[in-house]
Amino acid sequence: MNHRSVLVVQHVPWERPARLGEVLTDHGIGWTTALLAGARDRSDAPAVDTLAGLVLLGGPMGALDVEAYPGLAVEAQLVRECAAAGVPMFGVCLGHQLIATALGAALYPGADREAGIGTVEVVADGPLGPPGTVQPVVHWHGDIVDPPPGATVLARSPGTRTRPTGSATPSSRPSSTWRPTGRCWRTGSRCPRWPPISARTVGAGC
DSSP, rough: OOEEEEEEESSTTTTTHHHHHHHHHHOOOOOOEOOOOTOOOOGGOOOOOEEEEEEEOOOSTTTTTTTTTTTTHHHHHHHHHHHHHHHEEEEHHHHHHHHHHHHTTEEEEEEEEEEEEEEEEEEESSSSOOOOOOEEEEEEEEEOOOOOOEEEEEEEGGGOOOSOOOOOOTTTTOOOEEEOOOOOEEOOOOOOTTOSSSEEEEEEEE
């Protein structure tokens, strides 16, 4: 019997799964949480073959602040292993940056900090709607990350137009720098058992 569950990685106690956890539970998908920012070794994180999916939530640190938060390097290794194994991933805010940088994307300071209620423009077909759609979000970021190789950008905001955008790895992982209520990318494969997203890897930046 398969007892795999989705691992939801928190970076601070107050950044919780919230609605995402509710949706997973509503669809009968088991999930657990872990705080890995202080991890020192890969053995501090679960083995990939125990995971049905990986979710990386937000936090106040930067994706490359591994000296202060060594667990970020452990998370990056876990991301690469999940990508290689085809395990679905979803990243929000910091989680989006961690997935992208772990898969080879560049991280750099944005021209302006985006914080507060705002919108993003959908630029590609996907779970956010057709191109040209405007969606409300909550921004909270100063850094911008390029999409990893092979990714397709799903949405963007004025503050994330300064570098080439596009993000979705061949095995598909959606992510976003903002909290859906920035820029969002995904990779190609569909994951029908993961209801909140349609691609195997999603990133949402905040």
